[in-house]
Amino acid sequence: DAEITQSPRHKITETGRQVTLACHQTWNHNNMFWYRQDLGHGLRLIHYSYGVQDTNKGEVSDGYSVSRSNTEDLPLTLESAASSQTSVYFCASSEFSNQPQHFGDGTRLSIL
Amino acid sequence: QKEVEQNSGPLSVPEGAIASLNCTYSDRVSQSFFWYRQYSGKSPELIMSIYSNGDKEDGRFTAQLNKASQYVSLLIRDSQPSDSATYLCAVNIRGNTPLVFGKGTRLSVIA
Numbered sequence: 001d002a003e004i005t006q007s008p009r010h011k012i013t014e015t016g017r018q019v020t021l022a023c024h025q026t027w028n029h030n031n032m033f034w035y036r037q038d039l040g041h042g043l044r045l046i047h048y049s050y051g052v053q054d055t056n057k058g059e060v061s062d063g064y065s066v067s068r069s070n071t072e073d074l075p076l077t078l079e080s081a082a083s084s085q086t087s088v089y090f091c092a093s094s095e096f097s098n099q100p101q102h103f104g105d106g107t108r109l110s111i112l
Numbered sequence: 113q114k115e116v117e118q119n120s121g122p123l124s125v126p127e128g129a130i131a132s133l134n135c136t137y138s139d140r141v142s143q144s145f146f147w148y149r150q151y152s153g154k155s156p157e158l159i160m161s162i163y164s165n166g167d168k169e170d171g172r173f174t175a176q177l178n179k180a181s182q183y184v185s186l187l188i189r190d191s192q193p194s195d196s197a198t199y200l201c202a203v204n205i206r207g208n209t210p211l212v213f214g215k216g217t218r219l220s221v222i223a
Contacts, residue, residue, distance in 0.1 A: 042200070094211075097207070097210065100161055100211075101202075101211060104155060
């Protein structure tokens with residue numbers, strides 16, 4: 001069965017460190033998305049990609065970057081982790097923009 | 113006006129009752145609408161998709177879309193304690209843009 005996997009599931013790191021969260025999907029979807037979810041804010045879009053070499057900023061992109069070198073993977077990098085980036089991060093994919101997104105299980109990131 | 117709005121709840125209903133969850137959206141050209149269920153500590157899970165006006169039924173779930181009034185609803189019949197979760201509404205607002213998610217409504221089904 002096709003799936004979308006995120007790793008690690010949990011991570012604790014220190015402020016100022018670079019952190020990369022992995023997202024891998026076997027749906028062969030062109031569209032991939034990164035969200036963060038915090039109490040009171042719901043899902044907030046960080047970055048998204050509509051295909052290889054394509055990346056776009058979402059509503060909360062400052063301090064984050066992504067790159068898309070193949071269809072399956074969209075890693076999310078925190079260049080210099082800040083405590084405000086402590087959150088749960090979800091990766092999702094979809095075939096087209098007007099189709100539903102399928103979510104990974106999430107990564108719980110704590111920055112101390 | 114926010115693009116997709118939901119009452120945050122909590123919405124409390126007794127076991128066996130009908131739970132009614134509502135979502136309004138701002139753009140009349142929106143074409144695709146989705147309901148997700150999210151249990152505490154888990155990822156959102158798609159439960160319903162609806163693309164045209166009217167009702168769509170799937171088991172105990174019914175999605176209702178009214179494009180003229182710009183709202184989409186989710187009805188859960190014979191509510192069970194296992195339905196207790198946060199329900200997210202998502203809308204493809206326009207063209208080739210990502211889905212816009214509401215903040216979710218927390219549903220509590222009381223046994």
